[in-house]
Amino acid sequence: MEGYIKSVVLDTDEILQTYNDNPLDFFKDKKICLFKACLEYYYPGIRTCLKSMLEDFDLQVSTSLEQSCCSGTFLQRNLITRAQFAAINERNIVSINEIADILIVSCNGCYLSLLRGRKFLNSKDIREKTTKILKEFKKDILFSPKLKIVHILDFLHLIREQIGERLKYSLNGLKCAVHYGCHYLNLLLDKKDIHSFIAPKNKLEDILTILGGSIIEYQERDSCCGWGASQNVIHRDEALQITFNKLKSAESAGAELLVTNCPTCLYSLNKFRDDMKDLFGESPQIPAVHINELIGVLMEYECDKYCIERILPLIEELKI
Amino acid sequence: MATKNESKNNWDFFNRIITDVDENWNIIQCISCGKCVGDCPASKISDFNIRKIVEKVLIGDESILKEEDIWYCFLCNKCSKICPKEGINIPLFILSLRNEAFKKGYNIPQLKKYVKMCKRFLENGTVMKESDLPTERIEEIKKICEFARIKYLHKASKKNIGIEE
Ligand code: SF4
Ligand code: SF4
Numbered sequence: 332m333e334g335y336i337k338s339v340v341l342d343t344d345e346i347l348q349t350y351n352d353n354p355l356d357f358f359k360d361k362k363i364c365l366f367k368a369c370l371e372y373y374y375p376g377i378r379t380c381l382k383s384m385l386e387d388f389d390l391q392v393s394t395s396l397e398q399s400c401c402s403g404t405f406l407q408r409n410l411i412t413r414a415q416f417a418a419i420n421e422r423n424i425v426s427i428n429e430i431a432d433i434l435i436v437s438c439n440g441c442y443l444s445l446l447r448g449r450k451f452l453n454s455k456d457i458r459e460k461t462t463k464i465l466k467e468f469k470k471d472i473l474f475s476p477k478l479k480i481v482h483i484l485d486f487l488h489l490i491r492e493q494i495g496e497r498l499k500y501s502l503n504g505l506k507c508a509v510h511y512g513c514h515y516l517n518l519l520l521d522k523k524d525i526h527s528f529i530a531p532k533n534k535l536e537d538i539l540t541i542l543g544g545s546i547i548e549y550q551e552r553d554s555c556c557g558w559g560a561s562q563n564v565i566h567r568d569e570a571l572q573i574t575f576n577k578l579k580s581a582e583s584a585g586a587e588l589l590v591t592n593c594p595t596c597l598y599s600l601n602k603f604r605d606d607m608k609d610l611f612g613e614s615p616q617i618p619a620v621h622i623n624e625l626i627g628v629l630m631e632y633e634c635d636k637y638c639i640e641r642i643l644p645l646i647e648e649l650k651i
Numbered sequence: 652m653a654t655k656n657e658s659k660n661n662w663d664f665f666n667r668i669i670t671d672v673d674e675n676w677n678i679i680q681c682i683s684c685g686k687c688v689g690d691c692p693a694s695k696i697s698d699f700n701i702r703k704i705v706e707k708v709l710i711g712d713e714s715i716l717k718e719e720d721i722w723y724c725f726l727c728n729k730c731s732k733i734c735p736k737e738g739i740n741i742p743l744f745i746l747s748l749r750n751e752a753f754k755k756g757y758n759i760p761q762l763k764k765y766v767k768m769c770k771r772f773l774e775n776g777t778v779m780k781e782s783d784l785p786t787e788r789i790e791e792i793k794k795i796c797e798f799a800r801i802k803y804l805h806k807a808s809k810k811n812i813g814i815e816e
Contacts, residue, residue: 372779397788399776407726408765409749410801413672418795454673468791513727555692559725562693564764566723569696 334474335449339424341433341479343489354489355388363392364431364478366445368438369400370594373602376638377437377594380627381483387497387630388490397426401444407560413451414460420448421461425470428478437483437623439514439593445480484515484592487622488534491541499631501543505645508547508586509535510577510600510619512593513555538622539590542629549584551577556596563599568610574599575607578615588645589619597621601641618645661711668708671747677738681705687730687741699723701730701741704748716752721745753800769801 343354350357363385371377378394385392399419406416424445427434436442451457452472462472487494516532536546557563557574578600581589591597600619608614618641627634628642668675685702693699699720707715715721726742734741768778776784776792796802 369778372781396783396785399784399788399792400772400778402772404768404778405772405801407746409746409753410765410769411796411799415795415799419792422791422795464795467794513725513729517728517732554690555725555727555729557692559692559727561764562723562725566696569723570725572696573692 335452336446338475339449339478339480340446341481341485343481343485346489353493355390355493358388358390358433361391361432362430363390363433363435364427365392365394366427366434366436366438366441367394367398368436368441368594370438370598373598374594374621374624374635374637376624376627376634377597377621378623380630380632380634380638381435381437381623383632384494384497384623384626384630387632388493393430395423395427395430398423401441403440403444403447404561406444406447412460414457414464416444417448417451417457417461418464420445421452421465421472422468422470424448424476424478425465425473428473428476432477432479434478434480435483435486436480437592437621438595439482439512440595442480442482443514443518482515482592483623484511484534484538487538487626491538494538494626495541498542498629500629500646502539502629503543504545505543506547506585506587507539507544508549508581508584508589508617509539509552510556510589510591510593510596511535511553512591512596515592516553535590535592535622542625544588544590547581547584547586549580549586551580554580556591556593556599557603558595558599563603567606571603571606571610574603575611575615578607578617578619582615582617586617588625588642589617590622590625591619592622594621618642664711664713665708667751668744668747671750672743674738674740675744675747677736677740678705678708678744680736681709681739682736684735686733686735690729690733692725692727692729693723697723705744708744708748716748716755717757721748721752773801 346354346357365378365381367378382392402411402416402419405411436445452461458472465471511532539546554577555573556577557570559570559573562570589600591600597619604614620641624634624638625642628638628646683702683706687701688694691701697720704715704721724745726745728742730741731739771778771780773793773796774789775782776789
């Protein structure tokens with residue numbers, strides 16, 4: 332991993348070496364901040380459930396008032412330059428670094444933006460431009476911030492045993508399919524390190540097994556949710572074909588619930604069911620949820636109505 | 652047989668793509684194996700073919716800038732993961748092609764769908780309807796984006812010069 336990325340990523344393997352019995356102990360004296368993803372607007376449970384769980388574990392949690400959107404969508408459409416993008420992301424890191432030690436990111440897109448911004452800084456040209464932009468606000472690039480960033484799946488996987496001990500309900504064998512999302516599965520950073528590149532990515536399956544779910548393999552497990560860097564804004568009808576195929580594939584393999592770790596994928600997997608009916612003559616019925624929401628319901632935390640709507644019928648049906 | 656002149660033009664296009672992002676240099680290693688096409692979501696829903704696009708850049712065929720194809724890429728990175736060559740980064744390469752297309756003014760229909768999001772980001776600091784970001788931070792974002800395309804799009808939305816929301 333290159334310098335600017337390595338210095339900001341939380342090394343969960345290292346934590347395991349020292350805190351193998353209870354990795355939560357590592358976080359006890361740390362201030363945790365939750366990164367706000369734009370699409371949590373539609374699924375507030377992604378953050379509230381995670382916050383409730385962390386508080387339940389007696390951890391100190393906050394969000395940053397100064398954090399802006401990660402601007403990934405504008406970089407993808409060439410509406411901002413790489414230096415501007417790096418400045419927006421570095422500015423968020425600088426703010427959050429002042430109030431927290433750990434930043435948990437529950438969205439693949441935001442996580443990629445934060446890391447990609449840092450990756451761009453490895454180029455001298457971009458670093459100079461970014462420095463110049465930040466200087467205007469009397470801020471500077473942090474080569475080695477105190478703040479460490481962790482992806483939600485890496486975090487939940489690290490403390491999965493402790494989560495298991497707190498559950499009020501179990502999934503009781505509910506058939507679950509997983510959706511990781513391209514920006515988790517295909518991170519290019521992994522290609523540099525042959526071990527992480529060839530290692531199977533199955534943290535979500537591990538967590539769901541602890542929640543009591545049984546895992547369903549399906550053909551389109553690794554395919555895109557259809558969002559595709561706003562393809563479902565730009566070429567909506569075509570992109571929905573990808574979403575439809577994915578949902579149908581999970582359904583026909585017998586899955587009763589589709590669990591993801593990304594709010595953007597979740598939006599894509601949930602929001603367009605009616606459009607699918609118009610386009611393809613049928614609308615897949617399988618509910619999709621974010622792993623944070625699912626944990627929240629199983630821990631009996633107060634959840635928003637959208638969360639309840641999708642998960643509760645299943646739980647009632649199972650009489651868990 | 653290619654004349655001297657033609658070969659100069661060919662490398663011109665390639666050079667511009669490298670000037671944009673030096674990592675794009677790596678596409679020269681492409682062996683046309685086509686592995687990248689197999690599982691590409693954009694290929695499943697359109698005529699998009701990333702192997703052919705790489706090839707066209709290498710032979711200097713700029714016609715791809717005018718075509719809709721480059722706007723179909725999902726930036727999902729599946730191809731780069733599966734590509735047998737070490738440093739080929741397709742999403743960054745596609746972004747550079749889109750950048751070139753922008754410079755030549757070939758992208759107006761794409762812009763239209765982004766007006767609302769740009770407006771929200773520059774006025775709220777988020778792409779959503781509501782935000783609690785302090786005014787100073789919103790001002791910072793506007794400043795960071797000064798002279799960026801996003802700013803022009805935002806201005807266009809205010810002047811209502813034919814770009815609808
Ligand atoms: S990044 Fe683009 S070219 Fe590569 S697999 Fe995804 S859609 Fe296809
Ligand atoms: S997989 Fe890589 S080497 Fe093979 S055609 Fe695609 S870009 Fe070229």
